[in-house]
């Protein structure tokens with residue numbers, strides 16, 4: 106298995122030179138130098154409207170078009186005509202839901218994971234507009250000792266499927282629990298059950314925002330119809346990318362672009378305005394950055410190396426939070442405590458019981474110390490936190506420490522040292 110040269114990795118991120126410990130990466134990663142360079146280059150040399158015939162116009166058009174090749178590679182889409190860009194994942198999901206409106210019938214059913222509101226709200230609003238029914242696939246406890254140790258189980262998804270199931274909107278990785286949802290297995294089982302039940306048409310939308318920094322997306326292998334991730338979590342800038350299967354572009358979506366634009370069955374159907382040209386061009390540097398992580402020049406090898414390194418970050422943190430002393434203190438990991446490839450190093454916890462501490466106060470102690478950025482709250486996975494039992498204060502939420510491959514074991518040890526002090 107390829108390993109990362111962590112010094113070389115960190116040298117690609119100018120912000121890391123300061124030594125500040127970025128441990129809120131699930132909120133947004135740092136930006137690779139290559140991305141910054143392309144954004145500056147675009148704005149300096151080709152910042153004109155697309156589609157014009159003069160030289161600079163043609164160059165800017167070409168640069169933005171290159172974004173589709175990068176997105177197709179990151180999704181492993183079959184064609185560049187299945188991918189596009191938007192301002193944020195939340196906006197893209199809303200656009201997909203708007204474009205889907207003419208293809209939803211009263212009584213159709215949506216199954217959604219109780220996760221980040223970006224992949225929940227648009228479907229709930231669409232259900233209200235179309236008189237469809239929403240069902241929830243919720244994570245349930247996996248440990249008798251810790252009620253907050255919850256995970257998604259495929260066997261709990263299947264009873265939700267009926268002859269009216271039209272859409273499943275699931276997450277590939279929880280931005281709170283850090284656990285990976287077995288997308289391929291879940292989708293296979295879901296489609297099989299839907300077929301047995303006689304469902305006429307079922308489509309699957311996957312939120313890959315919390316997944317994409319850690320693992321390779323494969324929309325073809327997963328057999329899904331819609332997929333979205335945000336570049337600002339994958340070492341890029343503040344924009345997002347979408348995949349829509351060509352069958353869905355043709356048969357499910359109505360264009361939400363200007364009526365006089367001949368968008369055909371292209372992803373522009375979902376793009377009511379410009380995609381943020383400099384940011385799309387910036388995104389073209391993400392694939393080269395990721396590929397540079399190993400000698401193989403291959404995304405699969407890079408993500409293997411990322412996963413491998415991230416396990417070494419996960420271990421000290423989870424071992425500390427789950428040691429007998431911390432458990433007796435009231436520390437409860439929100440999510441599973443397994444140190445294996447079923448999760449990423451996004452680790453959430455609460456401190457409950459007689460000596461309970463507010464998440465806000467724990468993070469406050471970090472802020473006072475300075476030099477480390479972690480965060481507390483519901484992280485927009487409002488219902489996920491609100492539905493945990495025993496009930497938590499949803500606004501105080503959880504403390505979340507979220508690491509990515511450019512973090513070091515030494516940084517995690519520093520975080521653990523501060524935690525030990527704060528929780529003493």
Ligand SMILES: Cc1ncc(COP(=O)(O)O)c(C=O)c1O
Nearest residue numbers: 193194195221223280314315335
């Ligand atoms: C799992 C998940 N989905 C969706 C989003 C929303 O992404 P965006 O800011 O691109 O709308 C986030 C943002 O944190 C997230 O963590």
